[in-house]
Amino acid sequence: MTNYYGMEIDWENEVHKRFSQCQDITVEKLGNQMTIFFFRHLLDYNLFQSFVTSFFEDADRQDGLERLIQVWNPITGHNQEHILGQFVEKVLRGEVGGVYNGRLYTIAVGHSTSRVIMPSDRESVITGPHDAFTEDWATNLSLIRRRIQSSHLKVIKHNIGSEYPIDIFMLYIQDTAEQEIVDEAIKRIERIQVNQALDGNVLAKRLDDAPFSVFPQWLGTERPDVVADQLKQGKVVIVTSNSPTVIAAPAHFFDFFAVSGDAYERWHFSVFIRILRIFVFILSLMLSAFYVAITTYHYQFIPSPLLQTMIQARYRVPFSPMIEALMIEGVVELLREAGARLPSKIAQTIGIVGGLVIGQAIVQAGLVSDVLIVAVAASALSSFIVPNYTMETSMRLFRFLNVILAGYLGYFGIFLFVTLFVTHLCHIKTLSKEYIMLSRFPRFTFLSYRKQPRMSAYLWNKLPSKSKR
Amino acid sequence: MNPHLKSFGLTTLMFLVIRGVTFFTLPSLVTRIYGTNSWILIPAYVLVTLGGMALLIKGMEKHHQQSIFEVVHLHFPPFIAKLFSCLLILNFLAVGLTIINEYISMFQFTVDSSVRISRVAIFLIIAVLIVASHGLYTMTKTSIILFLISFWIIFIEILLFNDFSLTRLTPFFFRGGQFNWKGALAITYSFLGFEMLMVMSPFISKTTKAFRAVTYSYLMLCVYFTMYIILSQGLVSILQIPKIRFITLRLYGASRFPTVEYITDFLFFFFIFSAIMSSALYIWAANEGMLKLVRRKHSRTNYVLIGAVFIIIMALNISSRTWQAVSFWVGFVETCIVVICILLLLVLPYKQKVSHSSDLSANSSTSKDPNEEMAKEVP
Numbered sequence: 001m002t003n004y005y006g007m008e009i010d011w012e013n014e015v016h017k018r019f020s021q022c023q024d025i026t027v028e029k030l031g032n033q034m035t036i037f038f039f040r041h042l043l044d045y046n047l048f049q050s051f052v053t054s055f056f057e058d059a060d061r062q063d064g065l066e067r068l069i070q071v072w073n074p075i076t077g078h079n080q081e082h083i084l085g086q087f088v089e090k091v092l093r094g095e096v097g098g099v100y101n102g103r104l105y106t107i108a109v110g111h112s113t114s115r116v117i118m119p120s121d122r123e124s125v126i127t128g129p130h131d132a133f134t135e136d137w138a139t140n141l142s143l144i145r146r147r148i149q150s151s152h153l154k155v156i157k158h159n160i161g162s163e164y165p166i167d168i169f170m171l172y173i174q175d176t177a178e179q180e181i182v183d184e185a186i187k188r189i190e191r192i193q194v195n196q197a198l199d200g201n202v203l204a205k206r207l208d209d210a211p212f213s214v215f216p217q218w219l220g221t222e223r224p225d226v227v228a229d230q231l232k233q234g235k236v237v238i239v240t241s242n243s244p245t246v247i248a249a250p251a252h253f254f255d256f257f258a259v260s261g262d263a264y265e266r267w268h269f270s271v272f273i274r275i276l277r278i279f280v281f282i283l284s285l286m287l288s289a290f291y292v293a294i295t296t297y298h299y300q301f302i303p304s305p306l307l308q309t310m311i312q313a314r315y316r317v318p319f320s321p322m323i324e325a326l327m328i329e330g331v332v333e334l335l336r337e338a339g340a341r342l343p344s345k346i347a348q349t350i351g352i353v354g355g356l357v358i359g360q361a362i363v364q365a366g367l368v369s370d371v372l373i374v375a376v377a378a379s380a381l382s383s384f385i386v387p388n389y390t391m392e393t394s395m396r397l398f399r400f401l402n403v404i405l406a407g408y409l410g411y412f413g414i415f416l417f418v419t420l421f422v423t424h425l426c427h428i429k430t431l432s433k434e435y436i437m438l439s440r441f442p443r444f445t446f447l448s449y450r451k452q453p454r455m456s457a458y459l460w461n462k463l464p465s466k467s468k469r
Numbered sequence: 470m471n472p473h474l475k476s477f478g479l480t481t482l483m484f485l486v487i488r489g490v491t492f493f494t495l496p497s498l499v500t501r502i503y504g505t506n507s508w509i510l511i512p513a514y515v516l517v518t519l520g521g522m523a524l525l526i527k528g529m530e531k532h533h534q535q536s537i538f539e540v541v542h543l544h545f546p547p548f549i550a551k552l553f554s555c556l557l558i559l560n561f562l563a564v565g566l567t568i569i570n571e572y573i574s575m576f577q578f579t580v581d582s583s584v585r586i587s588r589v590a591i592f593l594i595i596a597v598l599i600v601a602s603h604g605l606y607t608m609t610k611t612s613i614i615l616f617l618i619s620f621w622i623i624f625i626e627i628l629l630f631n632d633f634s635l636t637r638l639t640p641f642f643f644r645g646g647q648f649n650w651k652g653a654l655a656i657t658y659s660f661l662g663f664e665m666l667m668v669m670s671p672f673i674s675k676t677t678k679a680f681r682a683v684t685y686s687y688l689m690l691c692v693y694f695t696m697y698i699i700l701s702q703g704l705v706s707i708l709q710i711p712k713i714r715f716i717t718l719r720l721y722g723a724s725r726f727p728t729v730e731y732i733t734d735f736l737f738f739f740f741i742f743s744a745i746m747s748s749a750l751y752i753w754a755a756n757e758g759m760l761k762l763v764r765r766k767h768s769r770t771n772y773v774l775i776g777a778v779f780i781i782i783m784a785l786n787i788s789s790r791t792w793q794a795v796s797f798w799v800g801f802v803e804t805c806i807v808v809i810c811i812l813l814l815l816v817l818p819y820k821q822k823v824s825h826s827s828d829l830s831a832n833s834s835t836s837k838d839p840n841e842e843m844a845k846e847v848p
Contacts, residue, residue: 297580298580298734298735300730300731300734301730301731301732301734301735302730303730304730409589409592410580411580411734411735411738412576412580412589412592412738412741413592414738415738415739415741415742416592416593416596416741418618419596419600419611419615419741419742419745420596420599420600422611422614422615422618423599423600423603423607423608423611425614426603426607426610426611426614427603427607434610436610436614438613438614
């Protein structure tokens with residue numbers, strides 16, 4: 001008990017008071033002069049022990065303590081509350097806190113064991129790196145730093161917790177990211193104050209330009225190679241502590257249809273698959289609705305042989321095509337949700353039971369026609385090809401809306417839907433930048449600006465040498 | 470703040486706006502008025518329109534891209550300026566409404582005669598107002614995508630149309646037509662749309678060559694209209710064409726697809742994009758005028774009011790003959806307005822806008838339309 005800016009405070013007692021009824025805290029004495037406080041599960045205890053022991057190996061207790069304290073970080077502050085607050089915060093973050101000679105010290109001694117780096121279940125790829133982010137921000141940052149070994153990669157730490165610290169880290173590559181984007185992101189982050197631990201996806205919702213829009217405006221990913229690619233494109237990335245989801249913006253509409261694995265394939269296939277994804281996105285939105293519109297109002301569209309088959313399939317069904325489609329779409333959603341929540345082995349069984357047994361039974365019971373099963377199954381299958389889960393969920397909602405409009409208004413409803421859908425897409429901004437840009441389409445298709453064919457360059461090379469001069 | 474409009478966006482927007490819905494009736498109208506091989510007059514109409522547009526753009530340049538509402542308010546006493554603005558606003562709204570009505574009438578004709586116009590119109594009016602309320606920049610971006618979605622239809626007529634006969638075209642020009650000024654004027658209305666530049670000018674990028682961009686739209690439309698008239702005159706006899714109101718739909722009916730049976734109504738709905746964009750642009754222009762008239766600027770309230778009035782009018786039991794008459798007179802007033810506005814822009818000297826800081830601060834606190842912010846920056 002000595003001075004701290006002239007204050008006479010029993011720090012040990014104060015710290016004890018702060019951690020009263022925190023039975024997971026460990027309090028140990030080093031000699032009689034130093035008391036240390038730490039949470040064993042927040043740090044590497046073995047490392048800590050060997051670290052402390054090393055100071056006492058060739059010295060007596062007092063000398064060892066003196067040497068030890070020299071490498072600790074003293075806590076400074078302008079009043080008692082401030083000093084104690086800092087000390088408690090650091091101990092809660094996994095550092096070891098010590099009270100020695102009336103002063104407070106802390107030292108970081110490694111992290112507690114966290115989940116090991118594993119492949120992402122959400123974004124699996126066949127070729128390419130398989131490592132994915134974990135809940136530990138330090139691991140996540142190291143995964144990014146390993147890919148971008150440059151001092152231009154800047155990291156800004158920000159505490160957005162209003163009651164207790166919640167750290168987020170904003171990353172960008174200096175001179176690659178537009179300063180306007182960086183400033184805008186910082187401005188938005190500074191506005192956020194939360195009092196609960198949050199995931200990257202939740203943070204993205206708080207940073208959205210259009211919070212009421214169904215479309216995601218920040219690209220959430222668990223893959224470090226995707227993040228590295230986004231950073232190289234001049235985007236801003238946010239790593240949230242305790243979340244494996246890292247978010248990037250400005251996210252363009254086409255980014256949600258890109259998979260990092262595409263870059264590792266032969267370009268022919270990559271180009272094909274990316275165009276297919278866009279086509280399939282449209283198909284998934286439209287197929288069920290078209291079925292409803294055609295069977296309700298525009299059956300003249302269907303060639304006669306197919307019409308006969310459809311009539312035979314539908315004559316037992318007592319519901320209108322719209323109700324029929326909504327029912328089966330609902331069943332598909334139930335199966336999908338059940339599959340997502342259950343353990344993987346049971347989920348497979350549910351998929352088989354749902355797909356075969358319920359599908360077959362529902363047709364035999366005369367509740368829906370088998371042609372609709374084909375349409376909805378194709379539509380559901382198409383939606384799985386969209387790589388981004390958030391975008392896929394948005395699409396699922398729109399499918400229901402489109403079916404209802406098609407059921408009431410036929411083609412007219414579908415085309416109204418298309419117009420409003422496109423208008424909405426064109427209106428959204430992401431970090432005050434355009435969400436959909438047609439100029440991004442070649443970059444999306446050909447994976448980079450360099451790889452896209454340049455007609456002008458081609459023609460230039462074909463020109464006779466005279467005209468070149 | 471939204472960026473200013475660029476060339477390609479302007480081209481696609483104007484293409485959709487000018488195409489509107491009148492081109493469904495254009496082949497019948499042209500054949501009835503001018504007779505055989507009257508398709509040759511379409512380029513002439515386009516040239517006249519381009520001449521008008523060139524003068525308009527000259528006038529706009531003279532006034533440093535001020536909108537017609539600004540020019541009128543700067544040069545005339547408030548009472549006259551407001552009266553003239555009201556006339557423009559009413560005309561723009563009337564054009565927007567007649568486009569909606571025309572499309573719904575065709576919808577009834579194409580799909581199902583039991584369709585209740587007033588009920589379907591509500592959906593279309595809501596869609597148009599939603600699009601218009603998103604502002605000019607979003608409309609332009611949307612038009613690019615809608616243009617790409619719907620442009621391929623022209624190739625259906627080229628590739629899958631088999632019932633064309635050269636003998637029906639005849640070697641004679643302008644035989645069998647019943648010329649009248651009313652009909653000739655009605656054809657002129659099909660080429661209107663460029664007058665929207667008077668309102669859009671502050672939102673067009675200074676680097677954008679507006680004349681060139683809109684000329685591309687007109688050239689595409691020239692090809693489009695000419696092709697449809699040639700195909701119509703080669704499909705149906707000269708005596709029958711005037712009796713068929715929506716001859717373009719008949720053309721689609723005559724196109725044979727290898728896998729699907731009857732695509733007329735499917736293709737017809739692709740033109741809803743033109744109807745919506747066209748109507749939305751006129752309503753947006755009317756709203757811009759309304760914002761100039763009032764001190765407190767509530768863009769959304771204006772759109773809600775416009776929607777309510779439109780729905781009430783559509784619910785009234787108005788015969789299609791009356792609507793046709795209304796359409797004609799609305800077109801006539803529009804043509805007159807175009808001529809007057811071009812003259813005003815050419816005759817009136819340039820006057821710089823006096824900025825009222827108090828006005829601007831009031832605007833920023835009440836208005837949520839991003840285009841307004843953009844307009845404030847324009848000299």
